[in-house]
Amino acid sequence: QVQLQESGPGLVKPSQTLSLTCTVSGDSISSGTYYWNWIRQPAGKGLEWIGRIYMSGNTAYSPSLKSRITILFDTSKNQFSLELSSVTAADTATYYCAAAQRAAAAPRSYHYYMDVWGKGTTVTVSS
Amino acid sequence: EIVITQSPLSLPVTPGEPASFSCRSTQSLLHRNGYNYLDWYVQKPGQSPQLLIYLGSNRASGVPDRISGSGSGTDFTLKISRVEAEDVGVYYCMQALQTPPITFGQGTRLEIK
Numbered sequence: 001q002v003q004l005q006e007s008g009p010g011l012v013k014p015s016q017t018l019s020l021t022c023t024v025s026g027d028s029i030s031s032g033t034y035y036w037n038w039i040r041q042p043a044g045k046g047l048e049w050i051g052r053i054y055m056s057g058n059t060a061y062s063p064s065l066k067s068r069i070t071i072l073f074d075t076s077k078n079q080f081s082l083e084l085s086s087v088t089a090a091d092t093a094t095y096y097c098a099a100a101q102r103a104a105a106a107p108r109s110y111h112y113y114m115d116v117w118g119k120g121t122t123v124t125v126s127s
Numbered sequence: 128e129i130v131i132t133q134s135p136l137s138l139p140v141t142p143g144e145p146a147s148f149s150c151r152s153t154q155s156l157l158h159r160n161g162y163n164y165l166d167w168y169v170q171k172p173g174q175s176p177q178l179l180i181y182l183g184s185n186r187a188s189g190v191p192d193r194i195s196g197s198g199s200g201t202d203f204t205l206k207i208s209r210v211e212a213e214d215v216g217v218y219y220c221m222q223a224l225q226t227p228p229i230t231f232g233q234g235t236r237l238e239i240k
Binding site for chain 1: 226
């Protein structure tokens with residue numbers, strides 16, 4: 001079973017770039033089994049999908065964050081990463097990485113559901 | 128962007144009693160292939176979200192059969208037939224038909240009376 005672990009600085013200054021890494025174990029990040037996602041959650045609030053990457057390098061980003069996001073692979077380390085530039089206090093949140101696999105019970109759907117999540121890492125944007 | 132609205136925001140339930148969660152979308156989540164692209168997640172206290180239901184009505188691996196999902200188009204329901212103490216948490220529905228972005232509802236908090 002694949003497992004995920006987020007890592008990165010807990011504190012980032014306003015206007016700087018937030019960089020997080022998700023380390024994957026139990027499967028190769030380039031196996032093609034999963035889409036690799038980032039989701040965030042401000043304290044006491046709901047979930048916001050940030051974006052995802054596939055083994056082909058194909059990415060999809062939330063339109064509201066697209067101008068500030070980059071999601072990348074590092075196959076040598078079996079990791080994927082999130083970079084969020086020009087951060088403000090509004091970017092303070094717990095950041096989760098999640099693996100989405102294809103719904104094998106519904107192959108015609110081509111649906112990928114997020115069934116593996118990391119424990120999350122809390123990032124505070126403050127000077 | 129598809130907007131998802133959940134109700135109620137808070138749901139107090141006595142153990143052993145049923146619970147019902149509503150999820151509505153601003154656009155139909157029914158694809159022409161017959162599938163509804165609506166998933167349900169629960170976030171238990173201090174934990175990461177976990178998948179309960181995918182494509183509207185398919186239980187994820189390990190989810191007990193007292194939890195079920197139904198609905199089509201713009202209206203969906205998650206039901207717990209007999210609530211247990213371990214069910215406490217926030218329940219989110221999520222649409223994956225028109226992406227990006229994937230969008231979540233604001234969540235319904237299940238509390239034990």
